[in-house]
Amino acid sequence: MAVMITDREVFAALSHVDARAYLLARGWREEERIGNKAAVLVPDGADAPEILLPLREDLGDYALRLADAVRVVAAVEGRAETSVLTDFRMAGTDVIRVRAGEAAADGTLSFQAGIAVHELAREVLLSAACAAHAPRALYGNRKPQSALDYLETVRLGQSERGSYVVTLLSPVDPALGGGQPRLGPEFEDDPFARIVTRTLLRALRATRDAVTEAAASEDFAAFERRVRHGVSANLCEALAKLVGVGGTVELGLTWAKVRPPRPDDAKGPLKLDFGRSAAGLLQEAARQFRVREPLPDQELSGWVVRLMRRPARDALGSVLVRVMIDGRPRSIRIEGLSDSDYAFVAAAHADRKAISFEGDLHRRDRAQEVRNARNFAIVEGAEDEEAPPADTAAGV
Numbered sequence: 001m002a003v004m005i006t007d008r009e010v011f012a013a014l015s016h017v018d019a020r021a022y023l024l025a026r027g028w029r030e031e032e033r034i035g036n037k038a039a040v041l042v043p044d045g046a047d048a049p050e051i052l053l054p055l056r057e058d059l060g061d062y063a064l065r066l067a068d069a070v071r072v073v074a075a076v077e078g079r080a081e082t083s084v085l086t087d088f089r090m091a092g093t094d095v096i097r098v099r100a101g102e103a104a105a106d107g108t109l110s111f112q113a114g115i116a117v118h119e120l121a122r123e124v125l126l127s128a129a130c131a132a133h134a135p136r137a138l139y140g141n142r143k144p145q146s147a148l149d150y151l152e153t154v155r156l157g158q159s160e161r162g163s164y165v166v167t168l169l170s171p172v173d174p175a176l177g178g179g180q181p182r183l184g185p186e187f188e189d190d191p192f193a194r195i196v197t198r199t200l201l202r203a204l205r206a207t208r209d210a211v212t213e214a215a216a217s218e219d220f221a222a223f224e225r226r227v228r229h230g231v232s233a234n235l236c237e238a239l240a241k242l243v244g245v246g247g248t249v250e251l252g253l254t255w256a257k258v259r260p261p262r263p264d265d266a267k268g269p270l271k272l273d274f275g276r277s278a279a280g281l282l283q284e285a286a287r288q289f290r291v292r293e294p295l296p297d298q299e300l301s302g303w304v305v306r307l308m309r310r311p312a313r314d315a316l317g318s319v320l321v322r323v324m325i326d327g328r329p330r331s332i333r334i335e336g337l338s339d340s341d342y343a344f345v346a347a348a349h350a351d352r353k354a355i356s357f358e359g360d361l362h363r364r365d366r367a368q369e370v371r372n373a374r375n376f377a378i379v380e381g382a383e384d385e386e387a388p389p390a391d392t393a394a395g396v
Contacts, residue, residue, distance in 0.1 A: 010085065011070065012063040016054055017174055018091035019069055021257040023051065025091075026073075038065070048076045086158075091257040093169040094197040095157065096125065100246025101273075103164035109246070114164065116245045118156075121166045123238035124251070126151060128200035131230035132192065138233045140295035140361070150196055164246065170197055174258035190259075198265055201253050203230025204272045207239065211278045214285070223285040233289030239274050240282035248275040294362045300370070301356035301379050304349035305331065317342030321355070325368070333369040334359065344376050354382035 023041050024030075031050070032040040037059060041051045049072050054065045070088065074081045098121040103109050109117065129147035130139045157167030173191045190198070206229035213222035223231055242249045252271040255261045274282070302323035317337035323330055334357075337345065348355045356377050359370035 008063045008067070011066040014066045014070075014085075014088055015092055016057070016062075016066070017258060019066060019088050020053055021174065022088050022091040023053070023069075023073070025257040026077075043076060048072065090157075090169065090254075092174070093155075093171050094194065094256050095254040096121075096168040096170065096197065096200065097160070097250075097252045097254075098124070098166040098168070098242070099250040099252070100164040100166075100242075101249060102247030107159075107164055109164045113245050117164065117242065118166055120238050120242045120245065121168060122151070124235060124242070125154065125168060125196070125200065127232055127235040127238060128203055128230060129196045130234070131203060131232060132196045132199040135228050135230060136232060136293075137224070137227045137289045138293040138295060140298050142297050142299065146192060147196075150192060153193065172197075172256040172259045175260065194256075194259060197253060197255075198262070199230045201265060201268075201270070203232075203235055204251055205229075205268055206231050207235060207282075208272050208274070210285070211274070211281050214281050215277075220285065220288045223289070233286040233293070236282040236289070237286035240279045240286065243274055243276055243279040243282070248273055291363050294360050294371075296360045297358060298361045298370070299356070299358055300325075300332075300361075301354060303352075303354050304345055307346055307349060308333070317345075319345050319349070321370075325361075330368060332361070333367065334373045335369055335371055337373065341373065341376055348378060354379035 020039070020041075027044045028041045028051070029044055030039050031042050034040070034052075036055060038055055039053050041053055042048075051069045051072050052065055053069055054062045056062070059065075070081050070084050073079075074084045077084065098117065100109060100113075100117055108114075126143065126147060127139065129150045130136070130143055132150075133144040133146050153171055155169040155171070157169045159165060160167060170193050172194050206226040207223075210222040210226050210231060214220070223236070239249070250271055250273040254270070255266075300321075300323045302321045304319055305322050306320035308318045308320060316335070317339070318333055318335050319337065319342070320331055320333055323332055325332075334345075345355060347353075356375075356379050357370075357373050358375045359373035362369050362371055
């Protein structure tokens with residue numbers, strides 16, 4: 001039974017730019033332009049009514065003309081109007097789909113698994129946004145602001161038939177033809193949203209290749225070499241956890257019709273899957289990245305539990321601080337404190353005050369230490385009872 005849409009507001013909210021991009025991508029062509037008000041589009045090689053597409057949203061019949069366009073396309077393509085309407089809306093977005101392969105027969109997941117899949121899909125996309133800003137092996141708690149701003153623009157799409165699918169809609173500015181020739185790959189001229197989805201696709205392809213190579217060579221270098229393509233500890237960890245929650249996971253990308261992809265992005269597969277055999281390799285790659293790579297510019301807070309400088313021997317001070325890292329309490333060593341910073345920390349220790357600071361977090365074997373510590377401050381409002389028992393100072 002065909003479903004017809006009668007709500008005028010639905011059509012009034014449609015973008016004529018997205019509608020036109022969809023029609024041109026499906027083989028329609030512009031036959032006539034009526035000033036700056038409308039364009040007449042007809043299908044190539046098909047006996048179908050023409051579409052009078054408005055080009056301005058302030059026209060009185062804007063919603064009526066968009067409604068006619070949806071109905072004509074639905075009749076030509078033999079689809080429901082709701083399906084055509086969805087495609088019109090998505091023409092202005094890059095669509096990322098994360099499909100969990102081990103959903104129930106009705107396409108559902110448990111409540112907790114569904115929440116996890118959404119959260120991990122966000123982590124996958126965030127890792128790509130960070131890599132679009134600057135490729136790195138590991139991203140700490142302080143993500144690039146451009147990546148966080150980008151996530152605010154992404155919308156959660158409606159669920160789809162089949163296995164459990166998370167649909168993420170990344171709006172993309174339309175391309176404008178007729179200007180200067182497109183710059184080479186060394187000069188990015190795409191909007192940041194498209195750079196993110198391009199980076200996501202490259203990173204997924206590179207990660208899949210690294211998994212294949214590492215399975216044969218047992219060499220972490222397969223992942224290290226591909227950091228410049230967007231492979232990171234964050235991406236590997238999110239993919240490993242997705243497999244753990246949803247079994248074989250498929251990630252796919254559909255390009256926005258308002259902005260065609262670059263030729264090199266269109267060459268490879270737009271769908272990539274990661275199965276259970278990949279999960280262990282991905283998790284180990286993430287661990288190796290975390291062990292080897294420092295986390296710069298971390299914001300930490302906690303209680304000083306030990307003063308470790310011995311004035312007769314050490315020109316610079318070091319202390320042991322109890323902080324929370326990844327939701328777990330950790331004892332970390334702060335190295336290389338100046339006289340003034342060491343005196344500040346020692347006073348906080350004596351007064352049983354919590355401190356906050358910034359620094360670069362390094363991992364040594366099983367221990368962790370902070371270098372280049374700076375911006376020390378007292379954490380106001382922390383209660384004395386919260387302080388852990390202080391170790392005996394090794395010389396103050």
